[in-house]
Amino acid sequence: MAGYRDLLRTPGVGRIIAAQLTARFPSGMTSLAILLHIQHITGSYGAAGLVLAAASIGQAVAGPITSRWMGLWGMRQVLTLTTLICAASIIGIAVLEVPLPVFMTLGMIAGLSTPPVQPAVRTIYPKMVNSRQLTPLFSLDASLQEIIWILAPVVVTFVSTQISTVVGLLLIVVILIGGGAWFIASPELGRVRIPRSKRRFGKVLARPAVLLGTVIGFLLVGATAAVEAGVVATFGKGGIEAGVVLAVFSVGSLVGGLVSGGIAVSRWAMARRMGIVTIGLVVTTISLNVWWISGSLLVAGIGVAPVFAAVSAMTTASVKFSDTAEAFGWVNMGQLIGAAAGSAVAGFLIDGMGPGGAYWTAAIFAAVGVLVAVVFRGGFPDLRGRDPSPLPDTTTIPIQTV
Secondary structure, three states: OHHHHHHHHOOOHHHHHHHHHHHHHHHHOHHHHHHHHHHHHHOOHHHHHHHHHHHHHHHHHHHHHHHHHHHHHOHHHHHHHHHHHHHHHHHHHHHOOOOHHHHHHHHHHHHHOOOOHHHHHHHHHHHOOOHHHHHHHHHHHHHHOHHHHHHHHHHHHHHHHHOOHHHHHHHHHHHHHHHHHHHHOOHHHHHOOOOOOOOOOOHHHHOHHHHHHHHHHHHHHHHHHHHHHHHHHHHOOOOOHHHHHHHHHHHHHHHHHHHHOOOOOOOOHHHHHHHHHHHHHHHHOOOOOHHHHHHHHHHHHOOHHHHHHHHHHHHHHHOEHHHHHHHHHHHHHHHHHHHHHHHHHHHHHHHHHOOHHHHHHHHHHHHHHHHHHHHOHHHOOOOOOOOOOOEOOOOOOOOOOO
């Protein structure tokens, strides 16, 4: 903890973490709010899953593109435009009564225009701290983002179930605009300029760590999305149990992330961390009792933030600085497609066999993640004793000869 205190004393670090957490707070609310709102309107979790899938696919498609745009047009310009469009589309979902395909279209627009805050801030981090502090900073970031998943589900579940789902969505819009404005106004966004990448779009996926990070993110977030759908289906009617259970899941992740900050990232790190998630999720399938699910999700959560931290550190250490934003855009794309897949599969299984189907979906996603991490462990960089900063951008320097 002393190391984290020293890290937060670094000029600008505490401020940028707080600003980006606020800007990303809606990410912990939007899926759950849309799920509750569309299910309330249509009476079907399957229909709600389709809207969530459309939003996640839109966000996934746009992720690498808007991230690369930040190197072309600047972070502030891209973030401002996407924030405004995203807010307008969520307002449309909240106030309009339209057929399901229109809701899916609005969800797609919201996804396409989701502000690329995460790629932006993870591109900025290496320019704010020294190489020794970078891996702990990624762990701290992955841990503190669990505050979003602890508070946001409780807030949006309470507002949506006790007041109305429309108010829940409009609350997201307020936070989206306010948090986005704070992050966009941060001095670091003016000081750090992402160089224009000289590689063609998508070339960064040739880096094994980026590709594997994208796949692992797909599987992990697919599992967590299925858990979210299952918890809502189990406890989401007439109370706040769903939000509390999801908060417990995030508490486990917060603790695990803080502990992992002092552990060196080796090639086996991903398999070990995904293994913890899998064990907890397999145990979750045994019973739908609120105490049982809370305890098993607490265990599963211990591995979640450490996986995200390892993905961030390995991605950063494997690419040039000019490619970091696009690389994190691809990694984020994998996570979002995972959210779409996990939500859609879990939604239809809930309709067909009850909430237990969602927990089995989550366990299978996580188990495949362990398998990938073990089989392809050689593709992950070993960061023990190594500088995890991005690779330097090099250019040709003209030399005058006599």
